[in-house]
Structures are given as C-alpha cells and as structure tokens.
Amino acid sequence: MNRFAAFLDRLSYEAGRNAKIRLMVDYFRSVPDPERGYALAATTGALGFVHAKPGLIRQLIAERTDPVLFGLSYDYVGDLSETVALMWPAPAGAAEPGADHKQQPPPTLAEVVETLSAALKPDLPHLLARWLDGLDETGRWALLKLLTGNLRIGVSGRLAKTAVAQLGGLEPDAVEEVWHGLSPPYTELFAWAEGAGGRPEARDPAPFRPPMLSHALEEQDFDTLDPQAFCAEWKWDGIRVQASAGERADGRPVVRLYSRTGEDVARAFPDLAEAIAANSGFRGALDGELLVVRDGRVQSFNVLQQRLNRKTVTPKLVLEFPAHIRAYDLLVDGTEDLRALPFAARRARLEAFVSRLADPRIDLSPLVPFGSWHELGAARAEPAASGAGVDADAIEGCMLKRRDSPYLPGRPKGLWYKWKRDPYLVDAVLMYAQRGHGKRSSYYSDYTFGVWRTVDAATAARELVPVGKAYFGFTDQELLELDRFVRRNTVNRFGPVREVTHAADSGLVLEVAFEGLQASTRHKSGIAMRFPRISRVRWDKPPSEADDISLLERLLAGRISA
Amino acid sequence: MRPSDVLKLTPAGLCCPLGGFHIDPLRPVERAIITHGHSDHARAGHGAVLATAETLAIMAARYGDGFTGAAQALAYGEALELGDVRVALAPAGHVLGSAQIVIETKPAAGPVLRIVASGDYKREADPTCEPFRPVGCDVFITEATFGLPVFRHPPAASEIDKLLKSVALFPERTHIVGAYPLGKAQRLMALIRAAGCDAPIYLHGAMERLTELYQEHGLALGDLRRIPAGSRRDAASRLPGAIVLCPPSATQDLWARRFADPVSCFASGWMRVRARARQKGVELPLVISDHADWDDLCRTITETGAAEVWVTHGQEDALVHWCTQQGLKAQPLHLLGYGDDGEAEPEDRPADDAGTAGAEP
Ligand SMILES: [Zn+2]
Numbered sequence: 001m002n003r004f005a006a007f008l009d010r011l012s013y014e015a016g017r018n019a020k021i022r023l024m025v026d027y028f029r030s031v032p033d034p035e036r037g038y039a040l041a042a043t044t045g046a047l048g049f050v051h052a053k054p055g056l057i058r059q060l061i062a063e064r065t066d067p068v069l070f071g072l073s074y075d076y077v078g079d080l081s082e083t084v085a086l087m088w089p090a091p092a093g094a095a096e097p098g099a100d101h102k103q104q105p106p107p108t109l110a111e112v113v114e115t116l117s118a119a120l121k122p123d124l125p126h127l128l129a130r131w132l133d134g135l136d137e138t139g140r141w142a143l144l145k146l147l148t149g150n151l152r153i154g155v156s157g158r159l160a161k162t163a164v165a166q167l168g169g170l171e172p173d174a175v176e177e178v179w180h181g182l183s184p185p186y187t188e189l190f191a192w193a194e195g196a197g198g199r200p201e202a203r204d205p206a207p208f209r210p211p212m213l214s215h216a217l218e219e220q221d222f223d224t225l226d227p228q229a230f231c232a233e234w235k236w237d238g239i240r241v242q243a244s245a246g247e248r249a250d251g252r253p254v255v256r257l258y259s260r261t262g263e264d265v266a267r268a269f270p271d272l273a274e275a276i277a278a279n280s281g282f283r284g285a286l287d288g289e290l291l292v293v294r295d296g297r298v299q300s301f302n303v304l305q306q307r308l309n310r311k312t313v314t315p316k317l318v319l320e321f322p323a324h325i326r327a328y329d330l331l332v333d334g335t336e337d338l339r340a341l342p343f344a345a346r347r348a349r350l351e352a353f354v355s356r357l358a359d360p361r362i363d364l365s366p367l368v369p370f371g372s373w374h375e376l377g378a379a380r381a382e383p384a385a386s387g388a389g390v391d392a393d394a395i396e397g398c399m400l401k402r403r404d405s406p407y408l409p410g411r412p413k414g415l416w417y418k419w420k421r422d423p424y425l426v427d428a429v430l431m432y433a434q435r436g437h438g439k440r441s442s443y444y445s446d447y448t449f450g451v452w453r454t455v456d457a458a459t460a461a462r463e464l465v466p467v468g469k470a471y472f473g474f475t476d477q478e479l480l481e482l483d484r485f486v487r488r489n490t491v492n493r494f495g496p497v498r499e500v501t502h503a504a505d506s507g508l509v510l511e512v513a514f515e516g517l518q519a520s521t522r523h524k525s526g527i528a529m530r531f532p533r534i535s536r537v538r539w540d541k542p543p544s545e546a547d548d549i550s551l552l553e554r555l556l557a558g559r560i561s562a
Numbered sequence: 563m564r565p566s567d568v569l570k571l572t573p574a575g576l577c578c579p580l581g582g583f584h585i586d587p588l589r590p591v592e593r594a595i596i597t598h599g600h601s602d603h604a605r606a607g608h609g610a611v612l613a614t615a616e617t618l619a620i621m622a623a624r625y626g627d628g629f630t631g632a633a634q635a636l637a638y639g640e641a642l643e644l645g646d647v648r649v650a651l652a653p654a655g656h657v658l659g660s661a662q663i664v665i666e667t668k669p670a671a672g673p674v675l676r677i678v679a680s681g682d683y684k685r686e687a688d689p690t691c692e693p694f695r696p697v698g699c700d701v702f703i704t705e706a707t708f709g710l711p712v713f714r715h716p717p718a719a720s721e722i723d724k725l726l727k728s729v730a731l732f733p734e735r736t737h738i739v740g741a742y743p744l745g746k747a748q749r750l751m752a753l754i755r756a757a758g759c760d761a762p763i764y765l766h767g768a769m770e771r772l773t774e775l776y777q778e779h780g781l782a783l784g785d786l787r788r789i790p791a792g793s794r795r796d797a798a799s800r801l802p803g804a805i806v807l808c809p810p811s812a813t814q815d816l817w818a819r820r821f822a823d824p825v826s827c828f829a830s831g832w833m834r835v836r837a838r839a840r841q842k843g844v845e846l847p848l849v850i851s852d853h854a855d856w857d858d859l860c861r862t863i864t865e866t867g868a869a870e871v872w873v874t875h876g877q878e879d880a881l882v883h884w885c886t887q888q889g890l891k892a893q894p895l896h897l898l899g900y901g902d903d904g905e906a907e908p909e910d911r912p913a914d915d916a917g918t919a920g921a922e923p
Binding site: 008014015016019021023026068069072076077079080082083086137279283436439442495496 | 565713714715724728732813815823826834837843845880883
C-alpha cells in the first residue's frame with residue numbers, strides 16, 4: 001500500500017500525459033499481481049466497496065488527538081483526509097526502541113481491497129484504524145482518499161489502458177476490446193500484455209468496441225477529396241454513444257451505453273437502457289448520438305446538459321428530458337460483426353435494423369444529399385433549410401464518411417472527416433492570468449477574460465465582467481508574448497493569480513472562439529462558455545472596442561446565430 | 563531575577579540589557595550575537611558581532627568583510643562573560659555554524675537563571691553541520707516554523723531516493739531542484755552523494771560562493787559544475803538527465819526554460835502540504851527541511867527540562883497550547899521579520915542574489 005501510495009502521489013502532481021503513462025508502466029512492471037491489478041482498478045474507478053463517511057474519520061482522529069491541535073491543523077491544511085493522514089499519531093509503543101514487532105505491518109492494497117469487499121459497515125472503524133497505524137503519511141493519505149471515494153488523480157481509463165498496452169506491444173484499442181469482460185485484479189490482462197498468456201476471452205455479452213473517430217476537415221482537403229466517394233450526415237451536438245446489447249447464458253439481456261471512452265453511462269439513462277433490453281430485436285451494437293428529443297424536436301446540448309447534471313434519475317426527469325438515440329452506424333447485428341464491411345453496406349444493414357426495432361426512441365441519422373463540396377457547404381450553413389428542419393439547433397456541422405470505409409478503431413487517416421460549423425467569436429478583454437502546470441509552470445498561460453456590461457444606463461458607465469477562462473488556442477510564440485504582457489502589466493496579485501490592467505484605454509483584447517453558451521448560476525456573468533479558446537490576440541484593438549455582454553445574452557436566448 | 567529582566571523584546575529584536583547585546587537583531591545595533599547565517603537572522607551593519615567562526619565566514623561571504631565593526635568568534639562549548647551574564651554557544655544542527663545561545667546570570671545576583679535562545683534548529687542528522695545538542699535550562703526559546711502536528715518530516719534519505727528514481731525514469735528531462743542556497747543546497751548535495759550518486763550536479767550562480775565556503779570547511783561534495791552557457795537549441799547544454807540546484811524562485815523563472823522538459827522539484831518542509839506544493843507548480847515535492855518538525859519540537863522542549871517556554875516565529879499557537887497541556891508555562895513572542903511563510907511571489911526577489919532569494923528562516 002505504501003508503494004501504491006507513493007505511485008499515486010507522484011501521479012497526482014504530474015501533468016504531462018506521456019509522463020503519466022511512463023509512471024504507470026514503471027509501476028505495473030515493478031509491482032506483482034494482484035497488487036498492480038487493484039492499483040489499475042483504483043485508478044480507473046473500477047473498485048466498489050462500502051465507502052467510509054467523513055464522520056467516521058473525524059471520530060477516529062478525535063479519539064487520538066487534541067481537539068485544539070486538530071482544529072488548527074485542519075484550518076491550515078484544508079482537507080480532512082490529508083490532515084488526518086499527516087497528524088495520525090504513531091501507535092502507542094511504536095516509538096520505543098526494539099518496539100518494531102509491536103507495530104502493525106503496512107497492509108497491501110490487495111489486502112485492503114479484498115478485506116473491504118467482504119466487510120460490513122460496523123467493521124470499518126476497527127479496520128481503518130489498524131491500517132492507518134501501519135502506514136506512513138502518504139500511505140494514509142491514499143487509503144483515506146480510496147476509502148472515502150475521493151481518489152482523483154487525473155488519470156482517465158483510456159490512459160491507464162494505454163499504459164497496460166505499453167507493457168507489451170499491444171494497441172490500447174486491443175485492451176479496450178477485452179476490458180469490459182475483465183475484473184480486478186486483471187491477472188489475465190497483465191499476463192497477456194506481458195506475453196505470458198493468451199488474449200483474455202471477451203466473455204461480456206455486451207462488450208465495448210473502440211469507436212472510429214474523424215479528422216477535422218481542412219481547407220486544402222477539398223482539392224484532393226472526391227465528393228462522389230463520400231456520404232454526408234449531420235454532426236449532432238449530443239453525446240456519442242455505443243449501445244451494446246446481448247444475452248447472458250441464462251437468456252437475461254445485458255445492455256450497456258458506452259461513452260466514447262468506454263465508460264458505461266446506462267445508469268444515467270435507465271429509460272433507454274430498459275427499452276433496449278425489452279426489445280429482443282436489439283441484439284448487437286450500434287453507434288449513434290444520445291440526444292434529448294421533446295415533441296419530435298431534438299433539443300440543444302444545453303437541455304441534455306440539464307439532464308446530465310442531475311445526480312438521481314427520477315421518473316419526472318425521464319419524462320421531462322426523454323433520451324433518444326440517433327443512429328449512424330451498425331457494428332454488430334445479432335452476433336455478426338459488421339465492422340469489416342464498407343460504410344455503404346453497414347448503412348443498409350443499419351436502416352433495416354432500426355426499422356425492425358420500431359422504437360420511437362431510436363431513429364436514423366439521415367444522410368445529407370449533395371453533389372459537390374459547394375452544395376454541401378450550403379447545406380452546412382443552413383441546416384434548417386436543408387432537411388434538418390426544427391432539429392437545426394442541435395447540429396454543429398457535417399460528418400463525411402467514405403463509402404468504402406470499414407469501421408476501424410481510433411482515428412485512421414483519410415476515411416472520416418468532421419466539417420464543423422464555424423465557432424462563435426467574441427472580442428473579450430484579458431482580466432486575470434494564472435500560471436499553468438507542469439511544462440507551463442513558468443508561464444502565465446491560463447487567461448480569464450471579460451466583456452463589457454453597462455452598470456448605469458444614465459451615464460453609460462461600463463465595467464468588465466468575467467465570462468470565461470481559456471488556456472489554449474495560441475501558438476508557442478504567442479504564449480511567450482502573452483506571458484510577457486502579463487508580467488509587464490500586472491496591477492494586483494492574489495496568490496498565484498495576477499490581475500492584469502483592463503480599462504477602456506489600456507489592456508489586451510483576445511478574440512475568443514467557443515462552441516456555445518449555457519446559463520450558469522456559478523458565474524457572475526450568468527453565462528458559461530463551452531470550449532473557449534484564444535483564436536487571435538488582438539494587439540491592435542483597444543479594450544473599449546471589445547464586445548458587450550448583451551451579444552452573449554442574445555446568443556444564449558437563441559435570437560442570433562453565428 | 564525574572565527571565566523578563568534578562569531578555570526583553572524590543573523593536574530591534576530580543577535584547578539582553580544585562581549583557582548589553584541583541585540576538586539576531588533586525589536593525590543595526592551596537593552589539594549583536596548571531597545564531598546563524600540566514601539573511602533574516604544575520605544582517606550587516608552592527609557595531610560588533612559575536613558568532614561562531616563559520617557564521618562569521620558566511621556573513622563575510624554574503625556582505626563582504628566590512629559587514630560589522632568588530633567580529634568575534636566563539637566556539638561551541640566556550641563561555642564568555644558579557645556584562646552581568648555569561649554567554650556560551652551550543653550547536654543547533656540547522657546549517658553550518660548555527661548555534662543556540664546559552665545565557666546565564668551570575669550567582670552573585672541570586673539563584674542562577676539559564677535561558678537558551680535556540681534560533682533555528684533541527685534534530686535530523688545532517689552531514690553538513692554539527693548535530694543539535696540539548697542544553698538543560700530554565701527558559702527555552704524555540705522557533706515554531708513547523709509548529710503544527712501535520713508537519714512530520716520523513717527521513718531525508720527517502721526523499722532523495724524519490725528524486726533519484728525520478729531521474730532514472732525520466733533520463734531525457736532535467737530535474738531542477740529549488741533549494742535555499744545556504745544550508746539546504748549543500749545538504750542536498752551531500753545526501754545525493756550519500757545515496758551513491760556521483761554524477762555531476764549543476765549549480766545556479768547563486769549557490770556557488772556559499773558552496774565553496776562549505777567545501778573550504780572540509781565538506782566533500784563531489785563533481786559540482788557550473789551550468790554551461792549555450793543556446794536553448796543546443797541539446798547538450800539543456801542538460802537532459804542532470805540534476806540542477808537553484809534558489810526556489812528560479813524554478814518558475816524564465817531561467818528554467820533553458821532546460822530539457824524540466825521536472826520542477828522543491829526541497830522544503832512546506833512540501834508536506836499538497837495545496838502548498840500545487841500552488842507553487844511543483845511536480846516533485848521533496849519534504850526535506852532544516853527545521854525541527856512537530857515531533858522534534860515537542861521532544862526538544864521536553865529534553866531541555868525548561869519549566870517555561872517562549873515560542874517565536876512560526877505557528878506559535880499550537881506549540882504554546884501543547885506546552886500548556888504539558889503543564890509548562892508558555893507564551894508566544896510575536897517576533898516579526900523572521901521566517902518566510904512561503905507565500906511570497908518568488909520571482910519578485912532577484913534570483914541571483916543569495917541574500918534575499920536564498921534564505922530559509
Ligand atoms: Zn535559518
């Protein structure tokens with residue numbers, strides 16, 4: 001457990017993707033089964049057991065420390081688990097010479113996980129105290145985070161699987177394919193990755209198939225791509241989902257709704273999952289977009305977001321935000337794997353499959369007819385007039401798929417393209433800057449920007465109100481210049497944050513590109529931006545000419561389009 | 563005689579009117595006794611300075627030979643009469659030459675009262691300085707930099723192990739380690755050598771003078787090098803795989819950009835608290851301190867047998883509370899001007915000035 005904790009500790013400070021993978025590969029290589037398998041499960045969130053409540057931890061520490069000292073320490077550290085991990089006293093007698101035999105040996109992660117999965121709530125206090133006695137500061141921190149279900153270390157499931165794949169010469173997608181049939185401590189998986197065993201059987205009746213992804217279309221691509229070789233579909237602004245359904249040996253259906261990264265989100269959409277389970281025509285796997293459809297009309301991403309934000313799914317929520325799948329590919333029909341077939345053939349199978357389902361919750365994403373790139377460009381600019389009708393609000397561009405493309409995992413070149421609608425743009429004023437992490441820790445690379453708001457209509461007095469934060473979109477050269485600007489124009493400091501001069505006649509205008517807006521009570525402006533990034537630095541523009549918040553408010557209200 | 567007759571708090575710092583001197587005064591005084599060479603304790607411009615020979619040498623290296631009117635060296639264990647008190651120095655284990663100041667009243671003035679002003683101190687073994695020696699006393703004046711029970715330093719060797727493992731795992735990256743140029747830096751070099759690593763260690767300019775001084779005092783630190791001049795595009799001059807030591811402020815400075823995909827490390831007791839390490843953008847925190855941790859502060863107070871404790875700079879409240887729980891008389895001395903709570907923006911202090919960027923309290 002101490003070794004696992006040291007590994008987690010290091011991972012939690014590391015920002016770089018490749019460095020994280022290297023740390024994981026090193027750990028998996030040097031730690032034996034089953035310890036490493038439980039570590040993999042812990043980092044991917046695949047462990048399930050009774051969680052300890054903060055109250056229990058408070059009670060344990062209160063029995064062992066002075067309340068005044070605990071209070072002062074907690075105030076200083078600001079995190080309960082960390083405070084307790086640091087101030088947990090050495091068990092009585094441990095400090096005496098020759099007392100080593102009295103000390104609890106540190107538990108292994110495997111011991112912790114296996115014991116907890118069999119443990120009942122009343123066992124927790126005793127178990128936890130015994131383990132804490134045996135561990136060092138970092139070990140206690142990791143244990144408490146694990147037990148309270150607060151282990152956040154910035155490692156995605158995909159990253160962990162990539163690290164496992166790198167133990168041998170596997171592709172991450174090969175690990176994805178077998179992943180959902182496996183369970184901790186993943187002994188067969190490691191054996192396979194290290195060449196000591198065969199490929200684990202995919203026993204899951206509804207496994208995940210790594211999705212096929214597209215490239216962004218670039219201006220010069222139009223010269224080389226032949227329009228006749230491609231089909232076009234609308235690009236929906238929802239959640240990419242793979243609906244996978246099969247049957248267990250006893251005939252009971254298994255349904256999973258996988259996100260793009262292979263997380264099963266079925267629990268958040270029981271209405272859909274149950275409908276699929278009940279429909280015996282749906283056995284196989286299809287690829288589509290999860291959307292909220294009300295009264296025959298696809299709702300914008302904002303509406304879908306409102307459903308996603310709810311912790312518990314109530315019948316009322318399901319009625320108010322009916323989930324829907326707009327299908328665009330069929331990977332498996334019954335038990336037949338279609339992925340090697342060309343897109344056009346899969347599309348024909350998909351059309352038959354969907355019509356067989358006869359479920360209003362699952363329909364086809366229509367093809368967009370076109371003869372030339374020019375024609376498609378016109379449709380993309382005006383989806384409402386080009387067949388999308390009332391659903392146009394939920395469209396963010398077009399997808400181009402080669403008629404002869406097989407379904408390949410990852411992002412193969414030359415087969416699928418996304419031609420996104422142009423982003424929204426706003427001219428905003430740089431207000432605050434903060435240092436980045438890792439490689440960027442010497443640069444002010446996180447920028448908070450604002451737009452004007454009228455505070456007094458009579459005098460037309462205006463102030464800047466922050467509307468977003470962006471930390472990419474600029475080139476390395478621009479980063480150098482922005483960093484220099486921040487250092488030379490700082491007017492105030494709050495810890496790691498610098499306030500930068502921002503008045504009508506002095507300051508820096510940033511052209512910010514973003515994908516959409518949402519109403520938000522957490523932001524002073526009442527608005528949250530989706531995917532903001534710096535598209536241009538407007539060294540030439542005075543802040544007084546930056547945009548006004550009324551522009552964003554009109555956009556949010558849907559009264560203007562990009 | 564009461565302790566407060568022997569030592570008084572004045573705007574210049576702790577003053578002993580009976581002996582006619584101040585301890586680590588914040589502003590120029592006629593006669594100063596200096597516990598150790600960190601710049602918040604050892605300032606230039608006093609009429610006369612009494613300290614260990616090592617501390618005097620450090621002050622001369624930082625401020626030039628004219629840093630005081632008259633310098634007088636006192637070895638550990640030697641005593642000296644100053645006015646109506648006797649003064650002796652005992653090792654504090656903090657940095658080279660660091661001393662506790664032992665002040666004793668004379669028998670003629672009634673029962674002898676002994677006060678120990680410990681300055682900054684630590685108990686963990688350190689190959690670069692004499693180990694701390696507890697001195698029995700009536701009143702013990704202690705620092706409280708890490709005076710909260712969350713501060714428990716792990717063995718320094720295990721932190722060095724963390725650093726060397728990271729160097730082995732990322733041989734294409736430079737590990738730049740922020741460390742105070744007086745004491746911490748030399749201790750790190752010694753610890754790295756003790757761990758069996760004899761690769762060259764590269765030093766920021768602010769480290770050179772004080773490191774030479776440690777070497778002149780007989781400390782073997784192996785192959786130390788200056789950072790080679792060269793363009794950023796020259797792969798070798800970006801020092802992949804090397805360990806570079808620099809003042810803490812420099813790790814986030816423009817200076818750090820010259821290295822190969824640097825791993826930003828920081829050796830300090832503050833690194834025990836995650837929020838602190840994160841706030842500084844540290845990727846590899848090394849919990850290595852030249853101050854006593856909570857357990858050692860408590861142990862030391864007990865070992866001195868003092869019935870009364872004065873707590874100076876740091877987290878006074880918790881330590882005063884602990885003393886009271888032990889039945890000791892305790893009070894905080896609100897000494898301002900010492901220590902660094904670690905919050906200051908590092909880059910605002912010139913990185914090439916060992917005196918300001920370099921001092922750990
Ligand atoms: Zn000091």
